[in-house]
Amino acid sequence: MINISQPSLGAEELEAVREVFSSNWVGYGPRTRAFEREFAEHLGVAPERLIFINSATSGLFLSTELLDLGPGDDVVLPSVSFVADANAVAATGARPVFCDVDPHTLNPTVADIARAVTPRTRAVIVLHYGGHPGDIVAIAAFCRDRGITLIEDASVSVASAVDGRHCGTFGDIAMWSFDSRKVITTGDGGMLYVRDPELGRRAQRLAYHGVDDRSTFTTASAVPRRWWELAIHDVGRRVIGNDLTAAIGSVQLRRMPTFIERRREITETYNRLLRDVAGIRRPPPPPAGHTSSYYFYWVQLDPAIRDDVAEDLLDRGIYTTFRYEPLHTVPIFRADADLPGTAEAAANTLLLPIHQGLDDADVRTVADELCKAVEHRRASAQS
Template structure:
């Protein structure tokens, strides 16, 4: 099966893990600090602005907590977003308010956001769909003008930027994912950013039980008497990552430029060889100054044939999907009869193709060939049935 996502892990990552094993320090330690520093450098911010977590979801929950979101508050987020984002809002006792998206990029626009803002809006939780930055600059300005906190879900946008500024750093807080399906993989893991370093310091403590000395490694650096004593600043969870995963992450950061080049090569092939396929819309061009991580490559297929085309691809060894199922249709979030026409239409037409750096040229050729045949035959059949 040609997978839609696939990690690229090899001998260098194994060697890094072996070195951690030899050190006998497996928990949060020097390698975790190195990974945080390297990621901060990648973002173009100081190390005091980031801290790692055991997942992007945990970092998202943390961001919502640090934003002071609670009962009676509303948080605006796109209907096309990950379930973890909505869970973070709902678990705080707040109301997730889902807004519509651009029908082609599936990103929130300022016009979509402004329709959803109310006096009760405490924060906006923005997704960069597929790695496209979207209108993040303008949305950040709107949030600042309204006194609303902006949290960026940059799980898809590890290397996305606008005019050289990294996505995830436009708002008050940002979060990234390093799970098995992302561009940079640490098996599981996440990163938290805040514009305010004091908020990062508070986040680091919350990620480890609210302890003032938030890991055994930091305690081991103390030379004062009774270094084992501690104070608790919040009643929090244990949500830190460790040196085993961070060692993998450091190697992945070395390899990231190559990953991005290969993903761009595949995107260029898809653009070139699918451009003239009838009934299919490709992702729109990026605006000047915008850079995408190329996390997703999505098509929009006309004629109500998306699902059968996906089935044809699957039967030919090609896995596809739609990211993400519409959150305003999930009964648990209480959205009721909200209608978001762009998101709903996109959800019926959009299909994400395989896109990862381990794809071979033969994999890409096969995907393009099968897709051409499937769309052409299914579209012809649909038109015949209508005539």
């Protein structure tokens, strides 16, 4: 099976894990702090603004808790988002308000956001679809002018930027995912960014049992006396990362430029092989100044044949999919919303395999089989 995504792990990661085992300390500690510093350097932000956590989903739930959202509050987010975005809002009692997306980029425009804002809107959540930054500069300015908190779900955008500024740093709160399907992985894991220093300190507490300083709870060397005494001001939980997964993350972060370069090459190969193929629309190129993480590569087909083509490819050992099923159509969040761009994208979009483990032969196979399947299904539909 040619998978839609898969991790790239090897000897360097194994050696990093071996070193952690040898240290006899696998929990939160020096390697976690080092990974936070390294990721902060990658983003160009202060390391104290970051927390290595157990998942980006935990970061989303922490975000809504930091904002003290509750009944009577609205949060705008694109319907084409991961379900965790809406779950994090609904868990507080606030209302997810779904906005439309551009049917080709699958990212919301600032006009899409503006149409969905209500007098009760406290926050906007934006997901950078497939690692493409989208209209984030204009959306950030819109939110800032109206005093609305902007949360960037940068889960798939670890290397995405606009004019050198990284996605995740345009808004007030952001998170990145390092789960097993992402560009870089720690197995499970994520990074949370909080711009405001005081809110960031509260996030640190909420992420670890409400304790003011994690280090005083995990090692006696941090304070001279009575290191067991705790200063707790919040009801928190435990969602922090650990040295075992952070060690893997440090290696993956060092390797990330080669991962991104390979994904870019695959994107360019797909673009070349699928150019001018009847019935196949390729994804739009990133605008000038936009840097993508190339997390998704999507094609758009006639909705009448899209599902059949996906089944044909699966029969040939090629896994394709569509992400993300529009949230306003999911039973728990079902809403009577008129979102034509979302409906169009959901009906015609298909994601092709893209990950740094694909070789050139794999990419050619996917493109060839896609073209054959589309040609066959179009001919059948016309006969």
